[in-house]
Amino acid sequence: MFIYKQFKNLKDNSGKNQKSLASNLSANKFTIRRTRQIVKILAVLFIFLILIGTTPTHIIGETTNGQNAEELRAELKAQIEALSNEIDKYRGTVREIQGQATSLQGEIDILDNQIKAFELEIKRINLIIGGIESDIQEIELKIKNLEQQTESEKIVLSELIREIYKYDETSFLEIVLTKENLSDFFSEIQSLENLQLGIQKSLNQIRILKQELGLKIGELDEQRNEMIALRAVQETQKYSIEKKKGKRNELLEETRGQEYLYQRLINNKQADINSIRSQLYILQGMGGSLSFENALNLAEFAGAATGVRPALLMAVLSRESGLGKNVGTGTWKVDMNPNQHSAYLSICERLELDPDMMPVSKRAWYGWGGAMGPAQFLPRTWLGYESRITQVTGHNPPSPWDIGDAFVASALYLANAGAGAQTYDAEWKAAMIYLAGSNWWKRELWFYGDQVMDLAATMQEQINLIR
Numbered sequence: 001m002f003i004y005k006q007f008k009n010l011k012d013n014s015g016k017n018q019k020s021l022a023s024n025l026s027a028n029k030f031t032i033r034r035t036r037q038i039v040k041i042l043a044v045l046f047i048f049l050i051l052i053g054t055t056p057t058h059i060i061g062e063t064t065n066g067q068n069a070e071e072l073r074a075e076l077k078a079q080i081e082a083l084s085n086e087i088d089k090y091r092g093t094v095r096e097i098q099g100q101a102t103s104l105q106g107e108i109d110i111l112d113n114q115i116k117a118f119e120l121e122i123k124r125i126n127l128i129i130g131g132i133e134s135d136i137q138e139i140e141l142k143i144k145n146l147e148q149q150t151e152s153e154k155i156v157l158s159e160l161i162r163e164i165y166k167y168d169e170t171s172f173l174e175i176v177l178t179k180e181n182l183s184d185f186f187s188e189i190q191s192l193e194n195l196q197l198g199i200q201k202s203l204n205q206i207r208i209l210k211q212e213l214g215l216k217i218g219e220l221d222e223q224r225n226e227m228i229a230l231r232a233v234q235e236t237q238k239y240s241i242e243k244k245k246g247k248r249n250e251l252l253e254e255t256r257g258q259e260y261l262y263q264r265l266i267n268n269k270q271a272d273i274n275s276i277r278s279q280l281y282i283l284q285g286m287g288g289s290l291s292f293e294n295a296l297n298l299a300e301f302a303g304a305a306t307g308v309r310p311a312l313l314m315a316v317l318s319r320e321s322g323l324g325k326n327v328g329t330g331t332w333k334v335d336m337n338p339n340q341h342s343a344y345l346s347i348c349e350r351l352e353l354d355p356d357m358m359p360v361s362k363r364a365w366y367g368w369g370g371a372m373g374p375a376q377f378l379p380r381t382w383l384g385y386e387s388r389i390t391q392v393t394g395h396n397p398p399s400p401w402d403i404g405d406a407f408v409a410s411a412l413y414l415a416n417a418g419a420g421a422q423t424y425d426a427e428w429k430a431a432m433i434y435l436a437g438s439n440w441w442k443r444e445l446w447f448y449g450d451q452v453m454d455l456a457a458t459m460q461e462q463i464n465l466i467r
Helices: 002-012 018-027 029-061 066-098 104-166 172-177 182-255 259-271 273-278 292-306 310-323 338-350 379-393 403-416 424-439 443-466
Strands: 280-283 288-291
Touching (some): 066 104, 066 443, 104 182, 104 259, 104 443, 182 259, 288 292, 292 310, 292 443, 310 443, 338 379, 379 403, 403 424, 424 443
């Protein structure tokens, strides 16, 4: 630095007389005064950056009552875990009873345990939502405190700058002469380099802080979306409870609590084979429906090629349709992840279809939409299965909107997820993976797997009657 070198030369010549030194300094008075102003401004900025660089870190790292907050989180986690364990007991009881001989009491016990599990699941989700709401409030408070602190420091900065201008006219020579010796003055100049390093460190801290806040804001959005989704799951659970209660009341009314009347009811249903064969099996995303028997034929064809139980395959596709008020209601430009666009356009081009006219799913809370046809495959996933679908169906290229291709694609996917083992746990997990992919383990989604397996059991009973 030019000025620093000038000062160092002055220090080396400090043995010269004071008058000569003052004369040399006066010759550079204008340049030196500018340097003094820069030093002052940098010092003020350094103070300002320290204030806004350390205070927000303190805000983010602590809460008003951090220890109590952690205790509350631990207590909430324990309550959620306790409810989860209780739910698992009811689910286990249902599975145990389902493995026994069919009886009126057994059927009532199944419905009772399912109702209790659903009710506890609603309570568990309430606790999760409460925790999310608390986290949202905490993040919002941190952001608000940061904004307030920044505004306060802006006021401090403006006051300090006014003070700089107040003393701006002070003679440089006066400043030098107020020091007892020149070494004190040169020490202050030497500290400028350290000051600059400190400013750079503070700027890095602010940059990191802004990145952390960006992540927090993104996390806030995710938590809000998850909370909305959990409330939707609760509504589904409430609907399931009412449905199970209605089935229980209807069963008791028809049998009047008598086992022999229940067995007669079962026998009457077994005799009605023709109605089972002709009942409608409705799938979204294909623009129509087919009979139960025709759907079973497709499922058996796909099952023979993949090892997946036809009843499970039909239950998954039927449940997807039942879930899917959003199935086929989205558009690829809005609801599909952009990284799927090229694959989607490729599929439509080879099938000679207008991409703007084909139905895809609307975006859901657990991820992007854009899934195609009854099987609800994403474009890139479909491309990964195309050759295997062609090997089974002979269609080249296969279409995600073709019912036969969709059955085979679903069976292949379920087989990859382990459904070929045909055990309860393997099929349940495969159904969960089919719904949510890598998020299959989230407990708030487990109702889906339970409902698929419940439906699969019902369909298996019907299949056993007509085969």
